[in-house]
Amino acid sequence: MSTIARQAFQPDPNCALIPQTVPLQLSGERFRIIYRLGGTEEEARARARDICLEQTVEFPDELVPTGPIRDHIIGRLEYFETRGEGVHQAAISFPVETTGDDLSQLLNVVMGNISLKPSIRADNLELPPSLLDRFRGPRFGRTGLRELTGAAQRPLVSTALKPMGLAQADLAELAYRFALGGIDLIKDDHGLTNQTFSRFEERLARCTEAVAQANRQTGMKSLYLPNVTASPAEMIRRARLAKQAGAGGLLVCPGICGLDAMRAVADDDATSLPIMAHPAFQGSFVVRPEEGFSHGLLFGLIARLAGADATIFPNFGGRFSFSRQQCREIAAAAEAPLGSLRSIFPAPAGGLTLSRVCEVQQVYGRELVILVGGGLFKHGPDLIENCRTFRKLAEQFY
Amino acid sequence: MSTIARQAFQPDPNCALIPQTVPLQLSGERFRIIYRLGGTEEEARARARDICLEQTVEFPDELVPTGPIRDHIIGRLEYFETRGEGVHQAAISFPVETTGDDLSQLLNVVMGNISLKPSIRADNLELPPSLLDRFRGPRFGRTGLRELTGAAQRPLVSTALKPMGLAQADLAELAYRFALGGIDLIKDDHGLTNQTFSRFEERLARCTEAVAQANRQTGMKSLYLPNVTASPAEMIRRARLAKQAGAGGLLVCPGICGLDAMRAVADDDATSLPIMAHPAFQGSFVVRPEEGFSHGLLFGLIARLAGADATIFPNFGGRFSFSRQQCREIAAAAEAPLGSLRSIFPAPAGGLTLSRVCEVQQVYGRELVILVGGGLFKHGPDLIENCRTFRKLAEQFY
Numbered sequence: 047m048s049t050i051a052r053q054a055f056q057p058d059p060n061c062a063l064i065p066q067t068v069p070l071q072l073s074g075e076r077f078r079i080i081y082r083l084g085g086t087e088e089e090a091r092a093r094a095r096d097i098c099l100e101q102t103v104e105f106p107d108e109l110v111p112t113g114p115i116r117d118h119i120i121g122r123l124e125y126f127e128t129r130g131e132g133v134h135q136a137a138i139s140f141p142v143e144t145t146g147d148d149l150s151q152l153l154n155v156v157m158g159n160i161s162l163k164p165s166i167r168a169d170n171l172e173l174p175p176s177l178l179d180r181f182r183g184p185r186f187g188r189t190g191l192r193e194l195t196g197a198a199q200r201p202l203v204s205t206a207l208k209p210m211g212l213a214q215a216d217l218a219e220l221a222y223r224f225a226l227g228g229i230d231l232i233k234d235d236h237g238l239t240n241q242t243f244s245r246f247e248e249r250l251a252r253c254t255e256a257v258a259q260a261n262r263q264t265g266m267k268s269l270y271l272p273n274v275t276a277s278p279a280e281m282i283r284r285a286r287l288a289k290q291a292g293a294g295g296l297l298v299c300p301g302i303c304g305l306d307a308m309r310a311v312a313d314d315d316a317t318s319l320p321i322m323a324h325p326a327f328q329g330s331f332v333v334r335p336e337e338g339f340s341h342g343l344l345f346g347l348i349a350r351l352a353g354a355d356a357t358i359f360p361n362f363g364g365r366f367s368f369s370r371q372q373c374r375e376i377a378a379a380a381e382a383p384l385g386s387l388r389s390i391f392p393a394p395a396g397g398l399t400l401s402r403v404c405e406v407q408q409v410y411g412r413e414l415v416i417l418v419g420g421g422l423f424k425h426g427p428d429l430i431e432n433c434r435t436f437r438k439l440a441e442q443f444y
Numbered sequence: 445m446s447t448i449a450r451q452a453f454q455p456d457p458n459c460a461l462i463p464q465t466v467p468l469q470l471s472g473e474r475f476r477i478i479y480r481l482g483g484t485e486e487e488a489r490a491r492a493r494d495i496c497l498e499q500t501v502e503f504p505d506e507l508v509p510t511g512p513i514r515d516h517i518i519g520r521l522e523y524f525e526t527r528g529e530g531v532h533q534a535a536i537s538f539p540v541e542t543t544g545d546d547l548s549q550l551l552n553v554v555m556g557n558i559s560l561k562p563s564i565r566a567d568n569l570e571l572p573p574s575l576l577d578r579f580r581g582p583r584f585g586r587t588g589l590r591e592l593t594g595a596a597q598r599p600l601v602s603t604a605l606k607p608m609g610l611a612q613a614d615l616a617e618l619a620y621r622f623a624l625g626g627i628d629l630i631k632d633d634h635g636l637t638n639q640t641f642s643r644f645e646e647r648l649a650r651c652t653e654a655v656a657q658a659n660r661q662t663g664m665k666s667l668y669l670p671n672v673t674a675s676p677a678e679m680i681r682r683a684r685l686a687k688q689a690g691a692g693g694l695l696v697c698p699g700i701c702g703l704d705a706m707r708a709v710a711d712d713d714a715t716s717l718p719i720m721a722h723p724a725f726q727g728s729f730v731v732r733p734e735e736g737f738s739h740g741l742l743f744g745l746i747a748r749l750a751g752a753d754a755t756i757f758p759n760f761g762g763r764f765s766f767s768r769q770q771c772r773e774i775a776a777a778a779e780a781p782l783g784s785l786r787s788i789f790p791a792p793a794g795g796l797t798l799s800r801v802c803e804v805q806q807v808y809g810r811e812l813v814i815l816v817g818g819g820l821f822k823h824g825p826d827l828i829e830n831c832r833t834f835r836k837l838a839e840q841f842y
Contacts, residue, residue: 063821063825063826063827063830064607064610064614064618064821065610065613065614065617065618066610066611066614067611067613067614067617068611068612068613068614069611070609070611070641071640071641072641096763101635102607102608102609102635103606103607103608103609103635104604104606104607104608104633104634104635104817104818105606105607105817105818106795106818106822109607109818109821109822110607114609115607115608115609115610118609119607119608119609143639143640143641144608144635144639145639146637146638146639147638147639148637148638148674148675148678149675150637150673150674150675150697150700150701151635151637151638151639151673151674153700153725154634154635154637154673154697154700154724154725155635157725157727157728158634158635158697158700158724158725159634159723159724159727160727161699161724161725161726161727161728161731162723162726162727162730162731162758162764162765162766162794163727163731163763163764163765164731164732164765206502208501208502208503209462209500209501209502209503209507209508209513209517210500210501210502210513210517210542211468211500211501211512211513211516211517212462212463212464212513213464213465213466213467213468214466215463215465215466216462216463216464216465216466219463219465220462220463235502236502236552236556236557237499237500237501237502237542237549237552237553237556239544239546239548239549239552240544240545240546240549241541241542241543241544241545241549242469242541243468243469243470243541275548275549275552276546276548276549276704277546277547277548277704277705277707277708278676278677278679278680278702278704278705278708279676279680279708280546281676282676282677299548299552299556301559302548302551302552302556302702302704303548303702303704303705304676304700304701304702304705306674306675306676306700306701307675307676307701307702307705309675310675310676310677325560326552326556326557326559326560327551327552327555327556327559328559328560329555329557329558329559329560329561329735330555330559330728330729330735330736331728332560333559333560333561333562333735334562334732334734334735336732337727337728337731337732338728360560365494365561366560366561367560367561367562368560396560397504419502419503420502420503420504420507423461423462423507424504424507427461428461429461432461
């Protein structure tokens with residue numbers, strides 16, 4: 047073995063088969079993951095012990111050699127509490143070094159292999175500064191989006207270009223009317239990508255120009271956000287094209303492209319556009335309370351780590367199944383202290399109508415993007431007037 | 445509006461607010477998704493209707509204008525059947541054009557927004573040749589991996605470098621012993637990425653050389669597969685480094701990096717290495733039977749579309765919760781006809797021991813990668829001998 051120093055075999059009382067020739071160096075700094083565990087207390091404690099192994103050494107306990115790997119790499123149960131019938135909470139800490147240098151491996155430690163086991167949900171993350179410092183987070187956040195749109199105090203209003211199948215000229219016409227009506231964030235429907243009936247580059251050019259034209263007429267600052275979700279290289283290419291074309295932001299579905307891929311777009315200095323994150327394909331992580339992630343962790347904290355400036359989620363009481371409490375959790379996580387990472391806007395959506403615009407402001411306050419899609423077409427016979435009504439409803443308290 | 449022809453407003457009896465100036469052109473070709481739906485028959489039928497809208501126009505039914513969008517873009521319920529108490533099956537077809545030109549958008553049509561709604565699971569995909577032709581699929585597949593390893597008939601044997609925290613020299617020493625013992629596929633544990641205790645490039649160099657050295661001694665063809673899961677650009681960079689260094693393949697976790705990102709690595713001509721797909725972070729898609737994907741669809745058909753040559757999953761009866769039937773489904777989907785896409789190896793894992801190697805061959809047959817991790821350390825006091833025993837168990841019937 048030319049390049050590898052052959053080491054004397056070091057027998058170990060626990061497992062003689064694993065060579066350990068170089069001592070492990072760790073900083074001693076750890077981060078914590080709060081898990082919700084199901085089952086009896088005994089089952090839940092077994093799950094907690096299992097997480098400690100499964101997310102690090104992935105080795106049967108009896109095979110882990112004594113020494114620093116056993117003492118420090120393996121997850122450590124920091125506390126365990128029974129919260130109710132079959133519901134327990136455990137905090138487990140891991141060395142910051144296990145997460146390597148990227149979001150991908152952090153996600154892997156949080157929910158890699160154990161995603162395959164029932165009754166384990168990640169509820170929260172407590173990350174020390176040294177780990178948070180590795181993430182730039184949202185490039186714009188609330189402050190940046192307020193500057194870009196000129197909405198100093200009020201909630202931002204947003205809608206989507208749809209339905210899928212509409213010709214480019216018609217999508218641009220819709221974008222134009224939305225912008226004339228004062229919609230701040232006009233995003234592609236997440237189903238519009240690069241189809242024969244709506245090629246990305248043509249849609250980008252037409253809709254960007256349509257919104258710019260309306261802005262010239264109104265003096266307002268509507269932003270057009272094309273959907274750039276695609277394979278990794280294509281997504282970066284489309285994001286840069288969007289910047290060059292003068293688009294105002296981007297729509298990204300991190301459930302499809304990967305959270306770290308969204309982060310790469312957010313961190314790309316050649317793009318530098320605000321990002322609305324769309325929850326498509328992420329539902330299986332939250333649709334059951336027993337597994338996956340808490341709503342706040344996935345759509346709040348993790349969305350921020352992954353660079354979203356606004357996080358779209360289905361509002362309670364609409365055609366999806368999120369509860370009011372789950373939505374509040376997302377809003378709280380969107381602004382909870384997170385090192386130097388910016389606060390982001392919660393963007394409730396999913397069947398909202400203008401009749402609910404007051405209610406959502408009562409629930410979420412003004413740090414909010416209100417996303418009304420189809421509902422905007424239902425309000426009255428004039429789309430531009432409907433948009434103006436929507437905006438007035440968002441301005442009324444400010 | 446300089447670049448956009450302003451069109452006369454075309455009132456429509458269903459919805460006067462949506463401009464439709466250019467007729468939609470579609471090929472007429474459709475693909476089908478088979479869904480499992482929960483609830484009463486009435487509820488399940490409502491879910492099926494909902495999927496038709498939600499996955500395409502994302503518009504309330506009454507707002508969808510008459511004409512080609514209503515007639516063709518919206519999903520079409522092709523059949524509906526009640527299979528049992530609260531279990532129904534529906535086949536819904538969509539125009540191939542809705543999927544755009546990439547895997548990302550195909551996944552979006554299959555399970556985008558509706559992932560956020562309970563009691564909807566995607567069970568299977570029926571893709572016409574025109575859609576399948578867009579995917580290269582596995583670059584090597586079963587035949588390619590058999591050629592690379594020289595295993596003409598028998599199941600391939602595989603193991604993982606671990607535990608996390610081991611020094612590079614020790615990981616290389618393990619790789620060397622595994623290869624001396626005749627392990628075909630020696631992969632990084634999926635938790636090894638680029639950590640201070642195991643930097644990717646150094647691990648790649650050391651383990652590649654260790655396996656090459658063993659191959660020179662034995663005349664066998666063990667392959668080392670480093671884990672390249674990372675952010676998109678870094679993943680491609682690491683994959684190319686792996687090729688340049690002479691590694692034998694790659695380990696990728698598509699649940700973390702995104703399925704289309706794995707496909708991009710598989711399609712990268714500058715890499716051209718076989719891929720083992722690891723199921724980390726994908727558990728929430730399969731851990732409940734009511735939502736997400738069937739095991740065969742996610743770990744079989746979709747893994748093939750995304751370029752995996754072998755698909756790792758937790759075997760039944762181990763420390764995970766997959767059933768024998770679910771594992772059989774994966775194996776079936778790994779070889780079911782799929783246009784010109786290659787068959788791939790099912791790679792059951794997750795707590796397998798040498799005592800179960802005969803049983804897995806009885807269940808899966810010989811078209812199989814048997815992945816034994818920690819179990820290889822338990823069998824006896826000599827790791828190389830344990831590997832030889834493992835390989836003999838895989839050779840015994842051939």
